[in-house]
Amino acid sequence: MKMPQEIETAFFAPCGMNCMICYKHCAHKRPCAGCFGSDDGKPGHCRKCKIKDCVEHKGISYCYECSQYPCKRIRDLEKSYRTRYGISLVENSRFVKQYGISAFLERQRKAYCCPSCGGVISLHDGWCSQCHAKF
Template sequence: MEGKLIAPCGMNCGICVSYLAMKNDLNKKGFRKTYCAGCLPRGKNCTFMKKNCEKLGKGLVRFCYECSDFPCRRLKDLDKRYRTKYHMSMIENLIFIKEHGIERFLEREEERWNCPECGGVICCHNGLCLNCGLETLLQNKQYHWGEEPKD
């Protein structure tokens, strides 16, 4: 995991389906996924927050926790959706980074999202390793966490 893949909102772009699709070149394997290199590498600061946050839009903060409004309503709404649907919290990520630093956060993320089968990266959006879990995804292209495989 790389520090440049941690967006200001606390999203780890390295576990995002669009980043992992690009990294594993899934379109060559029969998928139609939008590829994304990550918020910061694309020069977008933060895909989720920048349109609603002047500080992020102008690049005045590296992480949302540096803002006096942290956590703002928009970040709270985003965090709730990600905790509910994707088993991760951007606000918890940001608090951890603030308290322990980016290097320790990256180590924790590496451990948390490491595939025990092949050592690849588990995607936060569907709970699958996009290296060894492709068969499940091929069977059900809209697969979500914990679904039973379709026959």
């Protein structure tokens, strides 16, 4: 899959993850439409996401809009992402809050676009979805 010229805002998940660079999205023959898109092609753990259910229940779009942010679920996910992938979902959310989703996704597009072929580099495993180079 090639990196699009512009990542749709539906790919910014409530937790602060960019779904476009998720290994599940990159590896699927029929990629999902992001956290706010339809459930077609979406992995089971995303269809049953308690964080997404929580923001929907509270009538907000993103966790950072909540007065209890960061809650235990976010802190646990944050710890996992920092340890396993070296990124911060909380920092992603802070950037979005300050500069907007479009600026964040443009920054992510540049950071995760394969310089060789223009494919999407997965955050989770570092593989390009197009040429399968490892980064």
